[in-house]
Amino acid sequence: MRTRLLQTGHLSAATNMAIxxxxxxxxxxGEAPPTFRLYGWKPPAVSIGYFxxxxxxxxxxxxxxxxxxVVRRITGGGAVFHDAEVTYSAIVPQxxxxxxxxxxxxxxxxxxxxxxxxxxxxxxxxxQGLNDIAVGGKKISGNAQTRRKGVVLQHGTILxxxxxxxxxxxxxxxxxxxxxxxxxxxxxxxxxLNEMLSKSMDFEDVVSALAEGFEKSLRLEFxxxxxxxxxxxxxxxxxxxxxxTRDWNFMR
Amino acid sequence: MRKxxxxxxxxxxxxxxxxxxxxxxxEVVITGDxxxxxxxxxxxxxxxxxxxxADEKExxxxxxxxxxxxxxxxxxxxxxxxxxxxxxxxxxxxxx
Numbered sequence: 001m002r003t004r005l006l007q008t009g010h011l012s013a014a015t016n017m018a019i020x021x022x023x024x025x026x027x028x029x030g031e032a033p034p035t036f037r038l039y040g041w042k043p044p045a046v047s048i049g050y051f052x053x054x055x056x057x058x059x060x061x062x063x064x065x066x067x068x069x070v071v072r073r074i075t076g077g078g079a080v081f082h083d084a085e086v087t088y089s090a091i092v093p094q095x096x097x098x099x100x101x102x103x104x105x106x107x108x109x110x111x112x113x114x115x116x117x118x119x120x121x122x123x124x125x126x127x128q129g130l131n132d133i134a135v136g137g138k139k140i141s142g143n144a145q146t147r148r149k150g151v152v153l154q155h156g157t158i159l160x161x162x163x164x165x166x167x168x169x170x171x172x173x174x175x176x177x178x179x180x181x182x183x184x185x186x187x188x189x190x191x192x193l194n195e196m197l198s199k200s201m202d203f204e205d206v207v208s209a210l211a212e213g214f215e216k217s218l219r220l221e222f223x224x225x226x227x228x229x230x231x232x233x234x235x236x237x238x239x240x241x242x243x244x245t246r247d248w249n250f251m252r
Numbered sequence: 253m254r255k256x257x258x259x260x261x262x263x264x265x266x267x268x269x270x271x272x273x274x275x276x277x278x279e280v281v282i283t284g285d286x287x288x289x290x291x292x293x294x295x296x297x298x299x300x301x302x303x304x305x306a307d308e309k310e311x312x313x314x315x316x317x318x319x320x321x322x323x324x325x326x327x328x329x330x331x332x333x334x335x336x337x338x339x340x341x342x343x344x345x346x347x348x
Contacts (some may be wrong), residue, residue, distance in 0.1 A: 049286075051282070051291075052285060076285070076286055076291065077285055145287075170279070
């Protein structure tokens with residue numbers, strides 16, 4: 001079965017997470033082919049890991065004041081501020097192509113496509129276990145994976161720009177002193193495409209480079225298609241009934 | 253009694269654990285930026301700890317059983333880290 005590529009543009013946090021889960025369900029049932037998706041977030045959003053506590057990690061008042069969405073992911077890992085970035089998801093059967101069975105190896109298998117895409121943009125990055133991509137010792141991409149119903153769902157971000165001050169204003173920290181430390185540390189440890197290339201990168205150009213990077217590293221050619229109407233309506237319903245609800249987001 | 257601790261797991265992540273207990277455990281909530289596959293295993297562990305005597309030996313037994321579960325994959329969270337956190341909730345850590 002051919003693998004499709006969806007480019008869904010910038011959507012809300014709840015819709016983005018609902019699309020990933022809808023596609024996961026449909027890949028599991030055989031209704032959808034293996035799927036890669038490239039997307040962004042509008043409004044900007046903070047996502048938290050499945051095991052995190054929203055009230056403990058996120059300053060909800062500041063987020064609301066600034067029009068920043070919040071959502072719990074179905075994947076583990078930490079809190080992420082999604083603003084100037086390209087996000088991808090890879091939703092494929094556990095036995096798809098040459099994907100390794102082992103979780104650490106499968107992270108790398110998918111991440112090599114991003115490394116390839118970054119190379120095309122002029123950045124020599126490398127996979128750094130368990131789930132990061134780094135360039136010159138600084139992280140440029142974070143990734144998270146879940147496996148359900150025989151399907152691997154991996155999603156992750158590629159930073160176009162990074163604003164540690166803003167990020168740590170939206171996240172809850174124990175003290176102002178800690179906040180300053182975390183901002184300083186993020187500036188030393190995290191980078192972005194704009195910083196690496198000393199220019200302002202365009203979302204669509206990064207999307208194209210990543211799509212080609214995946215094709216090259218996975219040795220396949222995507223069917224460039226769109227979500228079906230059925231998928232979109234299922235995702236809208238899931239967004240409303242799950243990802244936009246207090247029950248889900250405040251679960252822990 | 254309700255206690256909340258933050259411990260650094262030797263496996264690499266910070267675990268935030270809340271325990272409500274009174275002789276026996278009423279509730280444990282484990283949060284953090286770790287990964288667990290399948291994710292529901294952590295919910296089951298929380299459930300398995302409910303009603304257990306609030307005592308290191310009994311808690312260790314539940315954890316050991318949990319960690320022997322087939323197919324469980326954990327990243328950033330370990331038996332040792334969890335046990336340290338739960339022990340700290342019980343107030344059995346070395347105060348010096």
